[in-house]
Amino acid sequence: MYAIVGLSLAYFAFRKGLPLSMRSALYPLIGNRIYGPIGHTVDILTVFGTIFGIATTLGLGVEQIGSGLMSLGLIEEKSRMVTVVSILLISAIATLSATSGVARGIKLLSTFNTWVCLGILAYFLLVSDANYLIASSITALGDYLTDGVSMTLWTARTPDERIWQGGWTIFYWGWWIAWAGFVGMFIARISRGRTIREFILGAMVIPSIVALVWFGVIGSAGIYQSLYGADMGIYTAAVTNWDYAGTLYHSFEVLTPGIAATVAKVAALVVVIIFFVTSADSGTLVLGRLLAFGRRPPVQQRIIWGMMLGAVTLILLLLGGDQALKSLQAASIAGALPFTFVLIAMMIGLLKSLREDGESMIENEEHIRKMIENEVRDLS
Numbered sequence: 001m002y003a004i005v006g007l008s009l010a011y012f013a014f015r016k017g018l019p020l021s022m023r024s025a026l027y028p029l030i031g032n033r034i035y036g037p038i039g040h041t042v043d044i045l046t047v048f049g050t051i052f053g054i055a056t057t058l059g060l061g062v063e064q065i066g067s068g069l070m071s072l073g074l075i076e077e078k079s080r081m082v083t084v085v086s087i088l089l090i091s092a093i094a095t096l097s098a099t100s101g102v103a104r105g106i107k108l109l110s111t112f113n114t115w116v117c118l119g120i121l122a123y124f125l126l127v128s129d130a131n132y133l134i135a136s137s138i139t140a141l142g143d144y145l146t147d148g149v150s151m152t153l154w155t156a157r158t159p160d161e162r163i164w165q166g167g168w169t170i171f172y173w174g175w176w177i178a179w180a181g182f183v184g185m186f187i188a189r190i191s192r193g194r195t196i197r198e199f200i201l202g203a204m205v206i207p208s209i210v211a212l213v214w215f216g217v218i219g220s221a222g223i224y225q226s227l228y229g230a231d232m233g234i235y236t237a238a239v240t241n242w243d244y245a246g247t248l249y250h251s252f253e254v255l256t257p258g259i260a261a262t263v264a265k266v267a268a269l270v271v272v273i274i275f276f277v278t279s280a281d282s283g284t285l286v287l288g289r290l291l292a293f294g295r296r297p298p299v300q301q302r303i304i305w306g307m308m309l310g311a312v313t314l315i316l317l318l319l320g321g322d323q324a325l326k327s328l329q330a331a332s333i334a335g336a337l338p339f340t341f342v343l344i345a346m347m348i349g350l351l352k353s354l355r356e357d358g359e360s361m362i363e364n365e366e367h368i369r370k371m372i373e374n375e376v377r378d379l380s
Contacts (some may be wrong), residue, residue, distance in 0.1 A: 052335030053178025084361020095306030137216025
């Protein structure tokens with residue numbers, strides 16, 4: 001879905017000269033009406049989806065940050081104060097980064113995070129059974145290719161199944177779709193000069209490989225320790241206690257108790273913080289562009305949107321109370337559902353425009369061929 005949005009925006013902005021805005025992708029379907037109420041509605045839906053998608057991310061990120069601080073012994077328990085301070089700090093850093101631009105802000109943070117993530121992957125490969133991690137990841141890929149379609153179409157039939165599907169499958173679908181608008185625009189923004197083939201490779205194939213390695217290695221390490229290790233702590237934290245936010249930190253204690261675990265926890269906490277900072281950072285830039293009709297937003301507007309994202313996240317978490325996760329899930333799904341129809345329209349519009357361009361190229365080639373034949377005939 002990120003590739004669909006990114007390719008549509010890049011194609012219509014860089015090939016057709018339209019504004020780098022969500023409405024431009026609908027030009028083949030509604031023509032100049034993209035500059036009217038329909039176009040405004042599309043951009044507004046994208047704004048709402050982006051706000052709720054990032055708010056969900058920041059909310060869940062605060063849970064992971066709190067778990068990391070507890071694991072390091074810096075706080076005794078998660079509290080509203082920790083939540084408020086964490087969101088304010090992330091929002092402030094993200095806003096500062098957004099005002100410095102893509103090259104200096106997001107790029108530097110993302111590059112640093114990449115190296116730290118590689119270090120965490122190396123850690124799991126070294127301290128766990130590397131053969132098992134690699135074999136398990138390859139096996140999981142085979143299972144996904146075999147069962148992916150049936151699992152995608154699986155639909156809950158009992159009340160318990162509906163609770164699970166709503167809280168996991170539907171929620172994640174909604175969360176990712178809510179992210180599609182701003183991630184797609186961000187990818188399009190940095191992809192000028194690429195061919196469609198290069199774009200698809202960069203937006204779909206490479207991230208999928210990275211995700212396979214990341215989830216395969218870390219997930220398999222937890223499974224291996226639960227099946228063959230003496231300590232069931234990772235399984236207990238993830239499954240019995242439902243402590244998803246704290247499971248990663250607990251795994252370090254199980255695998256390498258002592259100083260090594262502390263260093264790994266600090267690295268993981270830094271990664272989590274920077275991931276959520278760059279998410280809010282890029283989201284702030286994209287929100288500004290959406291409301292500036294694809295143009296570079298002024299610094300004041302980036303600051304306002306950075307503060308807005310933090311405020312929405314705080315409201316959802318504080319009003320949700322003990323049901324904060326459910327309020328985040330509901331917000332993400334609510335923001336994503338209308339944008340789903342925009343995604344479908346973007347696919348139709350992109351295919352229509354590509355088909356028209358293809359037919360035009362064929363006609364031009366036929367015209368050139370006939371001209372050459374006529375010239376050769378005249379010369380002969």
